[in-house]
Amino acid sequence: MSTDVKRIKRGVSPGADPSRVIFVREIQSNTSEYELQRSFENYGRVTQLFLMPQRRQALVEFATLLEAEDLIRRQNEGETIIVREMPVGISFSKQSQITEPKKEYLAHEPSKILLFTIFNVRVDVDCETFRKICSSFGQLERVTLTKNVMDSQAIVEFSSVEEAAKAKPQLNGADIYANCNTLRCEYVTPDVFRVVVRDPRCVVDEWLSGRQTTPMIPGLNSMQPQQQQQMSMDPRRVALFDGPPPVGGAGLVNRRDAASMQPAASAGAAAAPGATAAVVSGLLGLASQLTALNVPGLDAQGIIERLAPLTGLLPDQLQQGGVGTGATANVAAAAAATNQRSNNILFLSGLSERMNCDRLFNVLCLYGNVRRIKFFASTRGQAMAEMLDSRSADACVHYLHNCQLLGKRLIVDYSRQRLLKDVRDAMPLPDGTPSVKEFDISGRNCRNRFLTPEMVKKNKPIDPSSVVYFWGSQPEATEQDIARMLETAEAPQPERIQFLNSENKSGFLFFTNPRDALDAICMANHSELPLGDRNWLIRMSFSLSKDGGASAQRGAKRMHIDE
Numbered sequence: 001m002s003t004d005v006k007r008i009k010r011g012v013s014p015g016a017d018p019s020r021v022i023f024v025r026e027i028q029s030n031t032s033e034y035e036l037q038r039s040f041e042n043y044g045r046v047t048q049l050f051l052m053p054q055r056r057q058a059l060v061e062f063a064t065l066l067e068a069e070d071l072i073r074r075q076n077e078g079e080t081i082i083v084r085e086m087p088v089g090i091s092f093s094k095q096s097q098i099t100e101p102k103k104e105y106l107a108h109e110p111s112k113i114l115l116f117t118i119f120n121v122r123v124d125v126d127c128e129t130f131r132k133i134c135s136s137f138g139q140l141e142r143v144t145l146t147k148n149v150m151d152s153q154a155i156v157e158f159s160s161v162e163e164a165a166k167a168k169p170q171l172n173g174a175d176i177y178a179n180c181n182t183l184r185c186e187y188v189t190p191d192v193f194r195v196v197v198r199d200p201r202c203v204v205d206e207w208l209s210g211r212q213t214t215p216m217i218p219g220l221n222s223m224q225p226q227q228q229q230q231m232s233m234d235p236r237r238v239a240l241f242d243g244p245p246p247v248g249g250a251g252l253v254n255r256r257d258a259a260s261m262q263p264a265a266s267a268g269a270a271a272a273p274g275a276t277a278a279v280v281s282g283l284l285g286l287a288s289q290l291t292a293l294n295v296p297g298l299d300a301q302g303i304i305e306r307l308a309p310l311t312g313l314l315p316d317q318l319q320q321g322g323v324g325t326g327a328t329a330n331v332a333a334a335a336a337a338t339n340q341r342s343n344n345i346l347f348l349s350g351l352s353e354r355m356n357c358d359r360l361f362n363v364l365c366l367y368g369n370v371r372r373i374k375f376f377a378s379t380r381g382q383a384m385a386e387m388l389d390s391r392s393a394d395a396c397v398h399y400l401h402n403c404q405l406l407g408k409r410l411i412v413d414y415s416r417q418r419l420l421k422d423v424r425d426a427m428p429l430p431d432g433t434p435s436v437k438e439f440d441i442s443g444r445n446c447r448n449r450f451l452t453p454e455m456v457k458k459n460k461p462i463d464p465s466s467v468v469y470f471w472g473s474q475p476e477a478t479e480q481d482i483a484r485m486l487e488t489a490e491a492p493q494p495e496r497i498q499f500l501n502s503e504n505k506s507g508f509l510f511f512t513n514p515r516d517a518l519d520a521i522c523m524a525n526h527s528e529l530p531l532g533d534r535n536w537l538i539r540m541s542f543s544l545s546k547d548g549g550a551s552a553q554r555g556a557k558r559m560h561i562d563e
Contacts, residue, residue: 017092017094018065018068018069018092019065019068019092019093019094019095019096019097020061020062020063020064020065020067020068020096020097021059021060021061021062021068021092021093021095021096021097021098022040022059022060022061022062022068022071022072022090022091022092022093023057023058023059023090023091023092023093023094024036024057024058024059024060024083024088024089024090025056025057025088025089025090026056026087026088026089027053027056027057027058027083027088027173028056028083028084028086029053029056029175029179029182030173030174030175030178030179030182031053031083031084031173032169032170032171032172032173032174033049033051033168033169033170033172033173033185034169034170034172035083035084035173035413036049036051036058036060036083036173037049037060037169038401038411038413039082039083039084039349039411039413040060040062040071040083041402041409041411042349042350042409042411043062043067043070043071043074044062044063044064044067044068044070044071045062045063045064045067046060046061046062046063047061047062047063048060048061048097048098049061049098050098051172051173051184052184053119053172053173053182053183053184054119054120054182054184059093059095059098061097061098068092071090072090072091072092075090079380082349082382085347085415085417101186103195104191104195105188105189105191105192105194105195105196106186106187106188106189107186107187107188107189109187110161110164110165110168110187111161111164111187111188111189112157112158112159112160112161112163112164113155113156113157113158113164113187113188113189113190113192114134114155114156114157114158114164114167114168114171114185114186114187114188115153115154115155115185115186115187115188115192115196116130116153116154116155116156116171116183116184116185117151117152117153117183117184117186118151118152118153118154118176118181118182118183119181119182119183119184120179120180120181120182121152121180121181122177122180122181123176123177123180123181125145125154125176125181126145126204126205127143127144127145127154127205127206127207128207129176130143130145130154130156131143131207133171133176134156134158134167134171137158137163137164137166137167137170138158138159138160138162138163138164138166138167139158139159139160139163139209140156140157140158140159140207140209141157141158141159141208141209142155142156142157142206142207142208142209143155143156143157143205143206143207144193144197144203144205144206144207145203145204145205145206146196146197146202146203146204147202147204148202153196155188155192155193155196155197164187167185168185168187171183171185172184172185172186173185343390343393343394343414344386344387344388344389344390344392344393345384345385345386345387345393345414345415345417345419345420346364346384346385346386346387346393346396346397346412346413346414346415347382347384347412347413347414347415348360348382348383348384348385348410348411348412348413349381349382349383349411350381350405350408350409350410350411351375351381351382351383351405351406351408351410352381352405352406352407352408353380353381353430354406354431354490354523355381355383355405355406355522356375356429356431356433357373357375357429357433357434357435357436357437358433358437358526359522359523360373360383360385360522361373361437361439361447362521362522362523362524362525362526362540363400363405363518363521363522363525364385364387364396364400365447365448365449365525366399366449366461366521366541366542367392367395367396367398367399367400367461368387368388368389368391368392368393368395368396368450369387369388369389369392369441369448369449369450369451370385370386370387370388370392370439370448371386371387371388371438371439371441372385372386372420372436372437372438372439373385373386373436373437373439374386374420374426374435374436375429375435375436381408384415384417384420386419386420388441388448388451392450393414395461396412397412397413397414399461399462399463399464400412400464401413403464403515403518404515404518405515405518405519405522406519406522447526447539459541462542462543462544463514463542464514464515464517464518464542465514465517465542465543465544466510466511466512466513466514466516466517467508467509467510467511467517467542467543467544467545468494468508468509468511468517468520468521468540468541468542468543469506469507469508469509469540469541469542469543469545470482470506470507470508470509470538470539470540471505471506471538471539472505472506472529472536472537472538472539473499473504473505473506473507473529473531473536473538474504474505474531474532474536475502475503475504475505476504476531476532477499477504477529477531477536478504479497479499481529481531482497482507482509482529482538483497485524485527485528485529485538486509486520486523486524486527488527489523489524489527490523491519491520491522491523491524492511492516492519492520492523494509494510494511494516494520495510495511495512496509496510497509497510498510508543508545509540517542520540521540521541521542524538524540525538525539525540526538526539
């Protein structure tokens with residue numbers, strides 16, 4: 001049999017040379033290395049990735065040739081390859097593997113120094129810009145900004161390799177501002193200061209730890225307010241300012257300053273009234289960005305309470321927009337932006353064909369409040385979930401991403417959409433259930449578990465484990481009744497079923513591994529158990545218990561939700 005015929009049977013285009021390296025094109029702007037890797041993890045183990053943001057291209061290297069060929073085959077069979085909810089083109093790369101860097105200052109292993117190359121520069125930046133971008137990932141030791149005939153570059157030195165390794169995948173490929181100032185990020189050795197900064201005249205700006213600077217950003221200051229509002233980075237990766245910079249750069253605060261707000265307050269108090277107004281206005285405009293840090297008090301209301309003394313107004317006056325002051329004119333807009341920019345929309349892929357809205361809710365509700373779930377009609381195995389708040393979304397990403405669910409690897413990531421639009425006449429899923437479903441957040445039919453402080457205390461999110469705690473049964477229930485309920489729901493059977501006590505209202509399901517336990521929760525959580533003259537709703541969650549002993553009983557009481 002010819003080589004071409006064999007390739008056609010494997011789904012590989014004739015004439016192509018199979019390789020573990022996949023060439024990706026047509027990547028949309030502002031796609032980071034982190035987002036690209038998480039998208040392709042759905043198809044196999046990614047060992048290496050090289051991003052070319054200036055060309056909107058990338059190379060993705062899989063661990064095995066079989067994984068790369070399977071991805072090409074799936075595309076040839078009509079499956080759309082999605083990155084950040086947009087289709088991309090893929091093909092085998094001419095390279096058999098992603099080669100090591102050749103430039104002498106590029107590091108072969110992660111290092112604490114990152115080199116940023118800035119493409120499509122339309123707004124001037126300085127060291128303060130990169131301090132703001134990078135300080136959320138760790139402590140900075142040095143920032144050097146260079147510019148020559150070919151490139152604009154920034155060298156950022158962290159205090160540790162771990163901090164730099166945390167920053168690189170999040171920032172590589174990202175846009176500092178909307179549709180411009182795109183970053184390529186690389187690990188470098190200390191030789192970078194000798195090679196890249198060989199001519200002192202190419203150093204545009206420099207910052208060293210311990211030296212106080214208050215530089216301006218001339219490109220941003222010279223823009224119109226409407227343009228400034230459009231140029232904002234995704235708050236999940238970089239917390240830059242939406243509004244115009246306050247006078248004297250007082251609004252450029254790092255994360256430590258933002259936690260107390262004291263430096264900004266003292267700067268404003270000592271300045272002229274106009275400067276104070278600008279500081280207040282700029283900080284209020286940042287409420288949505290600061291909320292993303294999940295630090296208590298750093299939201300619209302917390303900022304208002306801290307800034308009220310600067311303006312001579314009461315907090316409720318600031319909340320209403322102020323009385324006779326231009327410094328607080330956009331408080332309402334900032335508060336509205338806080339809600340709109342919360343990262344509470346999830347994008348899920350790698351879903352089994354057995355998955356539907358209710359079964360996906362059964363899993364997501366373990367970690368947060370779910371408002372709505374929507375499956376894609378045109379693409380199999382993908383869905384979006386609107387969580388009630390950003391912390392619910394964060395917990396789902398933290399605990400569920402890369403878990404094995406119903407035989408497939410689950411990918412959980414943040415969506416670029418800020419809300420799920422209403423869908424009329426949505427097509428049903430293959431099992432006949434609706435592809436879009438709303439979930440109650442109040443009332444008797446509500447199954448969300450984190451709606452009140454009391455419920456939050458009783459439901460502590462934990463990693464998937466091999467033990468499942470269930471409750472909602474009645475004294476006449478038996479182990480056979482629970483096993484029959486699981487069988488009806490097509491859920492895996494546990495090795496052992498144990499009731500907590502003689503009342504038989506709650507108990508434990510002991511599985512051989514966390515994968516079967518997660519499948520059981522997905523299929524059987526919120527199942528109805530017919531006993532007597534009514535059906536009893538059985539709820540489930542993971543348990544830290546390994547033996548169902550006394551400590552497990554105390555933990556179960558804390559987790560129990562009163563009917």
